[in-house]
Amino acid sequence: MGAPGQTDAGTGKGTALITGASSGIGRGLGEALARRGWAVGLAARREAELVRVAEGVREAGGRARALQCDVGVRKAVVGAVRELEKAFGPVDLLVANAGVSEDTPARTLDAGQIERIFRVNVLGMVYAVEAVLPGMLERGRGHLVGISSVAGFRGLPLRPGYSASKAAMSSFLEGLRVDLRGSGVDVTVVSPGWVRTPMTAKNEHPMPFLVELDDAVERIIRGIEGRRRHVAFPWPLATAVRVLRFLPPALYDWLGSRLVPREPRH
Ligand SMILES: NC(=O)c1ccc[n+]([C@@H]2O[C@H](COP(=O)([O-])OP(=O)(O)OC[C@H]3O[C@@H](n4cnc5c(N)ncnc54)[C@H](OP(=O)(O)O)[C@@H]3O)[C@@H](O)[C@H]2O)c1
Helix, strand or coil: CCCCCCCCHHHCCEEEEEECCCCHHHHHHHHHHHHCCEEEEEEECCHHHHHHHHHHHHHCCCEEEEEECCCCCHHHHHHHHHHHHHHHCCEEEEEECCCCCCCCCHHHCCHHHHHHHHHHHHHHHHHHHHHHHHHHHHHCCEEEEEECCHHHCCCCCCCHHHHHHHHHHHHHHHHHHHHCCCCCEEEEEEEECCECCHHHHCCCCCCCCCECHHHHHHHHHHHHHCCCCEEEECHHHHHHHHHHHCCCHHHHHHHHHHCCCCCCCC
């Protein structure tokens, strides 16, 4: 990432919408994209946090708009997109990043909790794509990016809800990518391992190959600029989970059951 205050905002790359921009990866991406000349729309629920991030971007010479919005509410997402378009013009880049991660162990399964996770992680992304894609198709250009997770490669014990939501995200975006071939709209799926953010700060379990936030943001930005189809990091973890993906179910179950505590953590 560039030094604070350093910006090439004058180059005017277009308008980017980043959801979940009040903290962690989304905040880092919003700041980094603004430094690279994007006019950024920063969406999340916590308005005070968003306003602080947007002010920081403007002080560094960039263009930013705070968009208070719950991505799980379709009308709210449409409203945020229209407000951003009015301020900075049509959205050329969407980074669907807003997400929640919670344990949803089998023995205390609560469908309401899974609904809430899917509403943000999956439907939140779908609503944002729905709001920006028609314009991109009309203009014959655009870029849809989803921050999924290596957790979506295979069903994770203790977090089946989160894991399933990330698998759904990755599959949805992959399907779109093929559908959109030749349209001028590119699609990038990002599958990070553990990144140091407020989301992982609450984890008590070991997080092998934990990536620092700036490093993660830099890797994602490189993937966006390279219009890569898939960005997965860090490589040791991404490789390990890719291998896990092809293990026969019985072997995966044996291995998976050794990776988690015997008792649910709730
Ligand atoms: N950190 C990791 O190790 C890791 C690894 C793989 C993937 N990811 C994914 O990366 C993304 C960002 O995670 P993070 O680690 O940066 O976590 P974070 O710091 O907790 O940030 C999550 C962001 O999502 C926003 N958000 C949550 N619910 C929302 C809602 N209903 N409407 C609008 N915004 C909402 C939060 O803002 P408000 O609370 O203000 O709404 C916040 O800005 C998530 O999708 C996560 O699953 C993270």
